[in-house]
Amino acid sequence: MLDKARGLAADQVFMDIEDAVAPIAKPEARKNIVAALNAGGYEGKTRTVRVNDWTTQWTYADVVEVVEGAGANLDCIMLPKVQTAEQVVALDLLITQIEKQVGLEVGRIGIEAQIENALGLINVDAIAQASPRVETIIFGPADFMASINMKSLVVGEQPPGYDVGDAYHYILMRILMAARAFDKQAIDGPYLAIKDLDGYRRVAGRSAALGFDGKWVLHPDQVAAANEVFSPRQDDYDHAELILDAYDYYTSAEGGARGAVMLGDEMIDEASRKMALVVSAKGRAAGMTRTTAFTPPA
Numbered sequence: 593m594l595d596k597a598r599g600l601a602a603d604q605v606f607m608d609i610e611d612a613v614a615p616i617a618k619p620e621a622r623k624n625i626v627a628a629l630n631a632g633g634y635e636g637k638t639r640t641v642r643v644n645d646w647t648t649q650w651t652y653a654d655v656v657e658v659v660e661g662a663g664a665n666l667d668c669i670m671l672p673k674v675q676t677a678e679q680v681v682a683l684d685l686l687i688t689q690i691e692k693q694v695g696l697e698v699g700r701i702g703i704e705a706q707i708e709n710a711l712g713l714i715n716v717d718a719i720a721q722a723s724p725r726v727e728t729i730i731f732g733p734a735d736f737m738a739s740i741n742m743k744s745l746v747v748g749e750q751p752p753g754y755d756v757g758d759a760y761h762y763i764l765m766r767i768l769m770a771a772r773a774f775d776k777q778a779i780d781g782p783y784l785a786i787k788d789l790d791g792y793r794r795v796a797g798r799s800a801a802l803g804f805d806g807k808w809v810l811h812p813d814q815v816a817a818a819n820e821v822f823s824p825r826q827d828d829y830d831h832a833e834l835i836l837d838a839y840d841y842y843t844s845a846e847g848g849a850r851g852a853v854m855l856g857d858e859m860i861d862e863a864s865r866k867m868a869l870v871v872s873a874k875g876r877a878a879g880m881t882r883t884t885a886f887t888p889p890a
């Protein structure tokens with residue numbers, strides 16, 4: 593898996609020492625991860641390691657071994673089951689000491705905070721601001737469902753009996769608000785039924801629609817679905833670029849210095865430009881090319 597991840601069209605690869613690794617295999621996992629990071633081949637992807645959470649006995653050794661052994665080839669530490677800002681501060685202090693000790697640039701390694709229980713969620717604003725290292729807030733649906741006693745075993749799908757909307761809406765929105773308020777990335781967690789790509793698309797589509805920046809993939813087959821769902825549709829991307837060009841033109845002296853104009857059947861103004869910037873940024877990041885051009889009126 594560590595090897596296969598090198599060739600995937602994913603923006604990030606995260607290597608796990610937490611829940612996907614059996615307790616007796618954790619020392620070996622640390623070594624495999626350090627060796628894989630140092631061997632390279634993940635260039636262009638955010639290289640992240642998920643350590644165990646602070647309520648276990650493993651976190652300090654995970655961080656020390658991975659950052660001492662491969663800190664130069666590592667971009668982020670993912671801290672799962674974060675419950676308080678202090679837990680983020682503790683990780684920040686530990687990473688800082690290791691960076692100083694081994695001569696790494698202090699502060700370069702980021703933190704991805706995974707929100708997986710009620711306490712973490714109600715503290716998410718403080719968690720997001722706990723350290724300048726925090727780059728990303730992640731929703732961990734499986735642990736979260738367990739932690740709030742949700743009566744379901746199917747991650748991401750609606751709990752049977754809940755027929756009045758999306759049972760995850762509040763959680764997703766809460767995380768998204770913290771991420772946007774403090775300029776962090778918001779990432780949705782795993783979809784476990786790895787053969788059900790339609791299910792993946794459906795669930796990913798909800799967080800993508802709200803404004804999340806991405807979602808985990810557990811299997812290579814989910815990569816293309818994730819990239820598709822989090823990219824704008826071609827006509828939306830084209831429309832966004834058109835709005836930007838049109839607004840640029842109409843607000844200029846040449847275009848009449850107007851702040852609100854008609855573009856086709858739609859009135860556009862400064863707020864339209866801001867919405868278009870969001871969609872266009874997602875399209876550009878996905879490497880899309882526009883298929884229409886704006887032509888100023890003759």
Ligand code: GLV
Nearest residue numbers: 732733734735781
């Ligand atoms: C991921 O860690 C999850 O609990 O969903």
Ligand code: MG
Nearest residue numbers: 611708732735
């Ligand atoms: Mg989890």
